[in-house]
Amino acid sequence: MIHVRNAWHVACWSMDLEAGKPFAITMANDPVVIFRAESGRVVALEDRCVHRLAPLSLGRCEGEALRCLYHGLKFEADGRCSDIPGQETIPATARARSYPVVDRHSWIWVWLGDPARADPALIPPAVGFDDPDYILGRGQLDYAAEARLIHDNLCDFTHLAFVHANSFGADEEWARTRPKVTQLPRGVRFERWVRGQNRSTINGGLEPVDLWSCYEYHVPGILLMPSASYPAGTADRLRDAPPPPDLPRTGVTFTSQAVTALTDRTSRYFFSWGPHRDHGDDALRDRLMGVAAMAFAEDKTMIEAQQKVIDRDPAHPVLPVTFDKGVVLYNRLVERLAREEREGVSVAA
Ligand code: FES
Ligand SMILES: [Fe+2]
Structure with missing residues (x-):
């Protein structure tokens, strides 16, 4: 099966993404966790903790970050690990892959390919529930x-x-x-x-x-x-x-x-x-x-x-x-x- 990864893929309905509640979905074989952070921004990360590969979707939202609830590593919205409990130095390799994500037309769109090419102008003009012209x-x-x-x-x-x-x-x-x-x-x-x-x-x-x-x-x-x-x-x-x-x-x-x-x-x-x-x-x-x-x-x-x-x-x-x-x-x-x-x-x- 061929997947075009450099494209915006729909992960879920925007209104179904509850604040502070991680949502797990596999997209074109990639495990992805999506959450709405405290500020309201939507974050998409690889759903796999770098430590011992537990799913981050079983974790806990903390402000703008997500903490793995196996041994407590914490990941920021850009995927950077910002806390390893009881360890001072955080290795540069402690990173979860982060995906470009956009909340538009009532859908959460995730760019699965090269982040440098993620242009929101490529999101097709769907009609969402915010469009006053339609009763959907x-x-x-x-x-x-x-x-x-x-x-x-x-x-x-x-x-x-x-x-x-x-x-x-x-x-x-x-x-x-x-x-x-x-x-x-x-x-x-x-x-x-x-x-x-x-x-x-x-x-x-x-x-x-x-x-x-x-x-x-x-x-x-x-x-x-x-x-x-x-x-x-x-x-x-x-x-x-x-x-x-x-x-x-x-x-x-x-x-x-x-x-x-x-x-x-x-x-x-x-x-x-x-x-x-x-x-x-x-x-x-x-x-x-x-x-x-x-x-x-x-x-x-x-x-x-x-x-x-x-x-x-x-x-x-x-x-x-x-x-x-x-x-x-x-x-x-x-x-x-x-x-x-x-x-x-x-x-x-
Ligand atoms: S598997 Fe996530 S902290 Fe250990
Ligand atoms: Fe049909």
Whole structure:
């Protein structure tokens, strides 16, 4: 499994990180401990004490530092050991690796690669709970499957017609039409009209709409998708051109999703979804979250089953078909960025 380490990986929801309580997570096979220090700043360290390798996540937050609760070594936010009980000299090698970390858009983002290249401007513009325009709900799921299979799933919405016929009520229009797929410096963009879809309305009903679906998938697995619906017939009228910004919409939602590789065979999937304030309320948000819970369980069932088949014969070839274009572009991008990392080339666009 290839991991792009020079990227911002989502570790957890910001609101789930309680002050003074260390949180342990494995990210791309690295054991990481994250805590919110007394000042409110978030710290991420290697979850392994230099002394006898106990997990620091079993330790105690002290101000801006974390003390290992095996034999008491204390580590500052930069990873430097500042106290060895009963020993005056602290060797320079007494250091925990510290990771660049940013609290933004309601997620805690950790840069797993070269700290010198950690540029917060590379954090994809997810919509968090601090955005006044959206009424969001959230959730997360753990997968017994490699993150790559979830990336593949999210880079090809053909499966909506088959996996999500019940939950999203998606029809075969999703499989018959192809999105326009565009390579971005650190992701892939997908855009298309999907005609005649049923959408939940604010008063609890369903209405037929044309859906403008335009989303981006960024390394290391961040999906950002605004969806706007228009009266049925709009796509024909525009001859499939993107909708002009001032065209009245019947509904607008936004979903932000993050796929984090925990190990080579396990992953965590974070998601939020909800309507724009002008097109919805808490009740619509709750209905959408009910649909999302059902839909994402459908993906999990399929992908974990797929992983088991792959594991039986990992060398077995796959058969590429036309709707794999986005999947292929994203995987090529990941391979290129990982290669550049190994060769020490810049991560800049
Ligand atoms: S293992 Fe942490 S102080 Fe001994
Ligand atoms: Fe899906």
